[in-house]
Every structure is written in structure tokens, then in C-alpha cells.
Amino acid sequence: xxxxxxxxPKTAQRLALHLIKRPxxxxxxxxxxxxxAKTQVGFCSVCFHLSAEPVCEICRSPNRDNSTLCIVADxxxxxxxxxxxxxxxxxxxxxxxxSPMDGIGPDQLNIQPLVRRVSQQKIEExxxxxxxxxxxxxxxxxxxxxxxxxxxxxxxxxxxxxxxxLEYADEVTLARALEGxxxxx
Amino acid sequence: xxxRSLHLRQFRNYREQRVAFSxxxxxxxxxxxxxxxxxxxxxxxxxxxxxxxTHRDRDLILDGATAAMITxxxxxxxxxxxxxxxxxxxxxxxxxxxxxxxxxxxDFLGTLNAVQFSSLDLELxxxxxxxxxxxxxxxxxxxxxxxxxxxxxxxxVLKQRNALLKDRQRSLAREQATNRSYxxxxxxxxxxxxxxxxxxGVNFTEQLALWDAQLAxxxxxxxxxxxxxxxRVAPLAQHWHEAISGSQxxxxxxxxxxxxxxxxxxxxxxxxxxxxxxxxxxxxQFQGTTLVGPHRDEIEFVINQAAARQYGSQGQxxxxxxxxxxxxxxxxxxxxxxxxxxxxxxVLAELDLNRQNQLLDxxxxxxxxxxxxxxxxxxxxxxxxxxxxxxxxAGQLVEAEE
Ligand SMILES: Nc1ncnc2c1ncn2[C@@H]1O[C@H](COP(=O)(O)OP(=O)(O)OP(=O)(O)O)[C@@H](O)[C@H]1O
Ligand SMILES: [Mg+2]
Ligand SMILES: [Zn+2]
Numbered sequence: 119x120x121x122x123x124x125x126x127p128k129t130a131q132r133l134a135l136h137l138i139k140r141p142x143x144x145x146x147x148x149x150x151x152x153x154x155a156k157t158q159v160g161f162c163s164v165c166f167h168l169s170a171e172p173v174c175e176i177c178r179s180p181n182r183d184n185s186t187l188c189i190v191a192d193x194x195x196x197x198x199x200x201x202x203x204x205x206x207x208x209x210x211x212x213x214x215x216x217s218p219m220d221g222i223g224p225d226q227l228n229i230q231p232l233v234r235r236v237s238q239q240k241i242e243e244x245x246x247x248x249x250x251x252x253x254x255x256x257x258x259x260x261x262x263x264x265x266x267x268x269x270x271x272x273x274x275x276x277x278x279x280x281x282x283x284l285e286y287a288d289e290v291t292l293a294r295a296l297e298g299x300x301x302x303x
Numbered sequence: 304x305x306x307r308s309l310h311l312r313q314f315r316n317y318r319e320q321r322v323a324f325s326x327x328x329x330x331x332x333x334x335x336x337x338x339x340x341x342x343x344x345x346x347x348x349x350x351x352x353x354x355x356x357t358h359r360d361r362d363l364i365l366d367g368a369t370a371a372m373i374t375x376x377x378x379x380x381x382x383x384x385x386x387x388x389x390x391x392x393x394x395x396x397x398x399x400x401x402x403x404x405x406x407x408x409x410d411f412l413g414t415l416n417a418v419q420f421s422s423l424d425l426e427l428x429x430x431x432x433x434x435x436x437x438x439x440x441x442x443x444x445x446x447x448x449x450x451x452x453x454x455x456x457x458x459x460v461l462k463q464r465n466a467l468l469k470d471r472q473r474s475l476a477r478e479q480a481t482n483r484s485y486x487x488x489x490x491x492x493x494x495x496x497x498x499x500x501x502x503x504g505v506n507f508t509e510q511l512a513l514w515d516a517q518l519a520x521x522x523x524x525x526x527x528x529x530x531x532x533x534x535r536v537a538p539l540a541q542h543w544h545e546a547i548s549g550s551q552x553x554x555x556x557x558x559x560x561x562x563x564x565x566x567x568x569x570x571x572x573x574x575x576x577x578x579x580x581x582x583x584x585x586x587x588q589f590q591g592t593t594l595v596g597p598h599r600d601e602i603e604f605v606i607n608q609a610a611a612r613q614y615g616s617q618g619q620x621x622x623x624x625x626x627x628x629x630x631x632x633x634x635x636x637x638x639x640x641x642x643x644x645x646x647x648x649x650v651l652a653e654l655d656l657n658r659q660n661q662l663l664d665x666x667x668x669x670x671x672x673x674x675x676x677x678x679x680x681x682x683x684x685x686x687x688x689x690x691x692x693x694x695x696x697a698g699q700l701v702e703a704e705e
Contacts, residue, residue, distance in 0.1 A: 216513070218514075
């Protein structure tokens with residue numbers, strides 16, 4: 119449990135003790151649900167957002183604007199942005215940020231498919247919604263550099279604290295940040 | 304600025320200790336290894352969020368405990384502030400000011416200011432450049448708290464760039480190994496291998512360029528601020544050195560950045576930074592580490608045209624360090640408009656009478672001073688009379704009887 123994000127040794131112990139005390143059926147149901155989630159939920163083949171289907175709901179939706187693409191690091195960021203209901207375009211999930219320390223280079227991220235997508239489709243604007251951390255800045259620079267030959271690239275404005283994670287920003291801040299996006303130079 | 308009280312819980316060898324400071328001068332008296340420096344370290348943390356003795360929070364937590372807590376009441380011109388630092392094993396520090404949790408360390412810095420002077424500082428002149436950078440950074444954090452973030456950001460970019468270079472170094476080594484078996488392969492495979500290697504190279508160059516840009520931006524910020532700080536502190540240190548040496552010696556302090564800081568234009572410095580990186584590109588790939596940037600800066604002390612590091616006598620070095628500390632006090636006071644605390648760790652005994660008197664004269668009653676010592680012999684009688692004296696024994700303080 120301690121390996122789960124955000125769980126310290128104390129919380130891990132509390133959770134483990136709690137589970138051991140619950141009826142066996144309940145624990146089995148939880149275990150089954152976890153395994154099912156792992157085997158059934160995969161990634162959308164278009165945008166790489168979490169999805170139980172080969173192509174996710176957002177990509178399939180006829181009501182969404184095909185000409186705008188929002189690039190995020192993680193599926194959690196899609197969920198955060200969706201909550202604002204301010205964004206009507208589509209997404210592309212990179213699956214992380216460039217970080218040599220963690221052995222993550224551009225090849226470990228969904229960047230090739232992104233370039234293919236942008237070069238082959240009619241996309242008028244790509245919005246980069248990546249947090250302004252050191253890794254975020256580097257990834258933004260890289261992606262911007264690759265996509266600029268094909269389309270207009272903007273990035274969301276950050277009223278967010280430096281190094282802050284997108285998922286912790288409240289909805290109002292995110293909505294405002296989307297509005298204040300500017301050209302990536 | 305006045306530190307009224309301090310409360311240590313499970314910090315170093317203190318299980319639970321409250322201290323009320325009732326005089327402008329406090330003397331902590333005790334045998335070796337009783338906790339005198341530990342108490343000063345707690346104050347240093349409140350002022351800079353750093354310790355000059357360790358980088359790891361777990362060293363600061365009482366052995367066997369999982370968290371430590373430092374709280375303090377500080378009187379400023381504008382009112383009283385309470386500060387708290389919680390250090391937790393395996394998790395982030397918690398910082399609060401007046402009961403409010405802070406997300407950023409810069410919001411915490413600046414409430415308490417302190418200049419630390421310990422016998423370790425006597426190494427400043429002879430020791431490695433890292434010590435001098437650390438000294439300058441500590442001063443900068445107090446003058447401009449945002450510097451703490453800028454430095455952290457630079458170090459983070461540096462770590463990432465070094466990781467990339469290390470990776471490259473390893474793959475170059477692998478490449479050499481495969482090259483040896485290369486001749487035995489047929490032409491088709493040779494072409495394939497060459498193509499994939501080239502690919503890797505392009506990928507690396509592209510990625511490195513990204514980190515170069517980040518390093519140059521973050522590094523330039525650090526360089527400019529360091530350069531400015533040296534310009535401000537140098538004349539003050541020069542003045543003190545002249546005074547203490549009885550006008551026998553003249554001190555010059557020079558910042559020798561890894562990338563020239565002149566002219567002071569961020570665009571120009573960044574450009575030069577990138578050029579220097581280009582020059583060292585091959586060496587960097589072979590050494591697998593970053594060879595250009597403020598992590599290689601030097602600060603040079605020259606006394607009467609001779610480098611103090613090589614030629615300075617023991618006495619000159621002591622005068623120099625004392626001058627730096629007095630300059631620091633003066634500069635912080637000028638910038639924040641209130642006198643900072645002075646923490647003297649074991650250092651009084653290391654100074655001769657002339658230097659002691661210079662120091663005591665400069666402090667007078669203006670700077671709240673906390674002094675550690677193993678015996679009171681070296682102290683002036685007037686000083687003893689006006690000081691509050693605690694005896695420190697195995698992590699406990701007892702106020703001495705009058
Ligand atoms: N995390 C810790 N938990 C418990 N004890 C600690 C911890 N860190 C240091 N100590 C103890 O604190 C003591 C050192 O304290 P300190 O450095 O303050 O000594 P001092 O009184 O300044 O001595 P000196 O006169 O030699 O400088 C040692 O006994 C050391 O074992
Ligand atoms: Mg000590
Ligand atoms: Zn999708």
C-alpha cells in the first residue's frame with residue numbers, strides 16, 4: 119500500500135489493518151474490481167486517455183470540436199479539465215513528462231502519434247496544458263517545436279503556483295487559465 | 304528583530320525544550336556534544352530553512368522519533384510572528400507562519416533573519432569553492448527570499464541534464480564495445496546499426512538542446528543575483544577588514560562566475576552560457592556531467608594582491624572571515640531595516656583579543672546574539688553581567704543562577 123501515490127507508511131498501515139478486519143467477501147470483491155479495472159481499462163488508441171473501449175468517449179463524441187487539440191501530461195488532467203466544462207475540443211495524453219532522471223525521454227511518451235495526428239488532420243489550434251514545472255517546461259518546449267510547422271500552438275496561462283500540479287488547481291483557476299492562453303514562442 | 308522564545312520537540316538531542324530569551328545576549332554554556340550547536344541550528348533553520356551541517360531532514364529528528372517540531376515567537380517592528388517548522392520522516396516539511404500553512408518556502412523566509420558564525424566558517428577561505436558558494440547563497444536567501452526558489456530550480460534542471468549526460472556516456476561506452484565486433488558483420492547489418500546509432504545521436508542532441516536552454520535561463524538568474532550580492536557585500540567587507548587589521552591590509556572580493564556576468568543583461572548572459580556549453584560539449588559527453596554553470600562558480604578573496612586561499616596566514620584568514628560576517632550583518636540590516644540575529648558557535652575562543660573586541664564593539668546591544676562556549680573564561684566581565692546564561696547538558700537547558 120505504501121507504494122501507492124500519496125500514501126505514507128502510517129496511512130498504509132491503517133488501510134491494511136482496516137482491510138484485514140472486513141468480511142472476506144468484501145475484500146474479494148475489491149480485489150476482483152481492481153483486477154477487472156486493470157484488465158478492462160486500457161488506453162484510447164487515438165488520444166491515449168484511459169478508456170474501456172478502443173476509442174474513448176471524448177474521441178467518439180460528434181459534439182466535440184475536431185479542430186482543437188489540448189495536450190496534457192496525464193489522464194488526471196483530462197478529468198480535471200472536463201470538470202470545468204469550458205473546453206469543447208479533443209485531447210491528447212502524453213502519458214508523462216520528459217524526465218531523464220526517471221529514464222523518460224520523448225520516445226517513452228505518446229509524442230510520435232501526436233505528431234502524426236497533427237500533421238494528418240485539420241487541426242487549427244493545439245493548446246498545451248502542462249504544468250510549468252522544470253519537466254513541464256521542457257516537454258512543452260519540445261512538443262511546441264515539433265508541432266509549430268503544422269499548426270498554431272498556444273499554452274494555457276498559469277495563475278498556478280510554479281511547480282504546481284494541474285490536478286490540484288481548482289476549477290475556477292483552470293477555467294481562467296484556459297481563457298488566458300497565449301501563443302507559444 | 305528579537306527572538307522571544309523557542310520551543311524544540313524531538314529536534315536533534317532535544318526531546319522537549321522551551322527557551323525564553325530575556326536578554327539581548329544569550330550564552331549557552333556546556334561540555335562537548337551536549338546540544339549547544341543543535342540549538343543554534345534550529346534558529347538557522349528558522350532563518351534560512353537550511354542547515355550548514357546536513358541536507359537530510361532525518362538527521363534533524365531525534366533518533367527513534369518520526370517527526371521534529373521547531374516553533375518560535377519573533378518580535379518584529381510590525382508585530383509578533385509565530386513560526387513553526389515540522390520535519391517529518393519520509394515526507395515533506397510543514398511550514399506555518401501565524402498558524403497558517405504555507406505552500407511555498409519563500410513565504411516562510413524573511414520573518415527571522417540570522418547570521419551564523421561558527422568555527423567551521425574559518426574554513427571559508429581555505430576550503431573548497433562549494434563552501435564559498437554556500438555562504439553566498441545563504442546570504443542571498445535572506446536578502447531576496449525568492450532566490451531560494453531560483454536556486455532550487457537551477458539545481459533541479461542541473462540534475463536532469465546530468466542524468467541525460469550520464470545516459471549518453473553509458474550508451475557511448477556500449478557503442479564502443481559493439482564497434483569492436485563490427486568488422487565481422489555483413490554490410491547490411493552494418494548499415495542498419497549505423498542508422499540506428501545516428502538516430503540515437505540526433506535524439507540526444509535534440510533533448511540536450513532543450514536542457515541547455517533551461518539551464519541557461521535558470522543559471523543566468525542565479526549568476527545575476529550572485530553577482531549583485533557580491534557587489535553589495537564587497538565594499539562592506541573591505542571596510543571591516545581594513546578596520547580590524549589596523550589599515551594594514553586591503554581586501555578585495557571578486558565573483559568569478561563560470562559564465563561571465565558582464566554586461567548585466569539576461570539575454571547576453573544566456574547567450575554566453577549557451578556558447579560555453581557548446582565549447583564544452585564533447586568533454587561533457589565523455590565525463591557524463593555538466594561542466595558549465597553556477598554550480599562551478601568561485602568567489603575569490605585577495606588580501607594585498609595575494610590570493611588569501613594560498614597565501615593568507617591564519618590570522619589574516621580569521622580577520623577575513625570576521626569581516627565577511629560583519630559585512631553580512633550590516634547588509635542584512637540595511638536591506639530589511641531591522642538588525643538580524645547573530646549566532647556565534649564556538650568562535651569567540653578562536654579569535655584573539657583584538658578581533659574579539661572588534662566583534663563585540665560592532666554588536667553592542669543592537670544585534671541579539673546567541674553564543675555557545677565550553678567555558679566562560681574568554682568573556683569580558685561586562686558581557687557576562689548583561690548576558691543571560693544557560694547551561695546545556697544532554698539536550699536540556701538550565702538557566703544559571705545569578
Ligand atoms: N538526530 C539526533 N538524535 C539524537 N541525538 C542527536 C541527533 N543529532 C545529534 N545528536 C546528538 O547531539 C550531540 C551533539 O550536539 P551539538 O552538536 O549541539 O554539540 P555541542 O554542544 O555543540 O558540542 P561541541 O561543544 O562539541 O560543539 C551529540 O551527542 C549527538 O549524538
Ligand atoms: Mg558545537
Ligand atoms: Zn480518445
